[in-house]
Amino acid sequence: MYIKSLPSSFPSVPLYVLAGAEPTAELCANTPAKRWVVDHLPPSVRLRVADQLERLHSDWTCTCTQLVKIGLASLADWRRYVWSWLVVNTRCIHLGPQSTASSESMPPKASCLDMLLLPIGKRDNIALAPVLDLLNHSYQASVSTYFDAKCRRFVIKTLRPYHKGDEVFISYGPHDNGFMLAEYGFVLPDNPYCVLSLDHAVESWIRAIKSKLDALRARAPITTENIDTLVALVKQHGLWGDFALSLDTTEPPYRLQATLYLILAAMQGSGLKGAVSRWECWRHGKDINGVGAKAEAATLCWIKQTCTDIALHAQQMSSTIQTTESSSIDPFLVHCLGIIWSKIDAIARHHSRN
Numbered sequence: 489m490y491i492k493s494l495p496s497s498f499p500s501v502p503l504y505v506l507a508g509a510e511p512t513a514e515l516c517a518n519t520p521a522k523r524w525v526v527d528h529l530p531p532s533v534r535l536r537v538a539d540q541l542e543r544l545h546s547d548w549t550c551t552c553t554q555l556v557k558i559g560l561a562s563l564a565d566w567r568r569y570v571w572s573w574l575v576v577n578t579r580c581i582h583l584g585p586q587s588t589a590s591s592e593s594m595p596p597k598a599s600c601l602d603m604l605l606l607p608i609g610k611r612d613n614i615a616l617a618p619v620l621d622l623l624n625h626s627y628q629a630s631v632s633t634y635f636d637a638k639c640r641r642f643v644i645k646t647l648r649p650y651h652k653g654d655e656v657f658i659s660y661g662p663h664d665n666g667f668m669l670a671e672y673g674f675v676l677p678d679n680p681y682c683v684l685s686l687d688h689a690v691e692s693w694i695r696a697i698k699s700k701l702d703a704l705r706a707r708a709p710i711t712t713e714n715i716d717t718l719v720a721l722v723k724q725h726g727l728w729g730d731f732a733l734s735l736d737t738t739e740p741p742y743r744l745q746a747t748l749y750l751i752l753a754a755m756q757g758s759g760l761k762g763a764v765s766r767w768e769c770w771r772h773g774k775d776i777n778g779v780g781a782k783a784e785a786a787t788l789c790w791i792k793q794t795c796t797d798i799a800l801h802a803q804q805m806s807s808t809i810q811t812t813e814s815s816s817i818d819p820f821l822v823h824c825l826g827i828i829w830s831k832i833d834a835i836a837r838h839h840s841r842n
């Protein structure tokens with residue numbers, strides 16, 4: 489009965505669309521419709537979906553190995569496995585190690601099969617809970633959830649009263665729309681957790697710098713190895729990645745400013761040691777004789793210019809999405825992508841003006 493209540497497909501979940509007809513660990517874009525989806529996913533979402541597919545394929549490989557061992561290799565069906573994997577991924581609840589409820593106990597890249605192969609005392613136990621998975625998401629939901637180990641039941645308590653006939657919501661977590669689309673296949677037009685990730689922009693910029701330095705060779709102020717050293721230093725201080733902008737503030741996150749400042753200081757002729765020295769002074773609020781002002785100005789200029797470019801790209805994406813009429817692409821997926829790019833445009837324009 490429960491199986492019959494589950495969706496027969498997940499057409500608005502990018503992973504379902506791009507997993508391909510045969511087992512693969514790479515995004516499948518072998519039709520115009522699938523190519524369109526890949527091309528219209530924001531970089532951060534595309535990376536998340538690619539990571540999902542790698543984990544899915546890894547689970548598939550492990551599962552097939554086990555099926556062969558028990559003589560049931562004939563049951564292996566890639567598309568059915570993709571569907572089953574997404575049923576669990578979109579609906580499971582986390583009970584935590586040794587049945588202790590904890591939504592944070594699962595490693596960020598652990599898959600369902602990864603957890604099942606761990607010793608019972610160490611894995612985050614997951615389960616499908618019929619009826620519970622009918623509850624829709626709202627970021628405004630006020631509920632308490634936990635697993636009652638004594639009574640062996642998962643408990644959901646509302647923290648505000650409901651009237652008869654009202655829909656009861658739960659929260660899937662404080663996630664931005666890119667995460668919601670990749671994991672669940674929907675977005676919220678009024679999602680207050682929307683962010684613009686600049687991780688891809690920063691990484692692309694650094695690759696371009698290294699390519700330019702390779703071309704200049706002896707004439708370059710620093711080497712590609714110096715750039716790698718600076719990036720490693722940023723990572724050592726726990727400041728690499730999660731370069732997210734939002735509509736809630738005009739101030740770029742410190743970790744983004746710190747990363748850009750260090751690399752720009754080196755590019756401005758300070759050399760490796762000089763850049764690190766200026767960076768340490770800047771981080772501790774000791775801008776000696778104003779030497780850090782140039783790098784700081786360049787940092788803010790980079791953010792504004794990058795956001796200007798992203799806003800223009802987002803507007804172009806929104807325009808093509810609005811005119812898309814392909815019957816091969818799920819209309820709701822197209823609608824969700826339109827909302828995501830609209831939010832990206834708004835955040836990018838917000839930070840390009842400040």
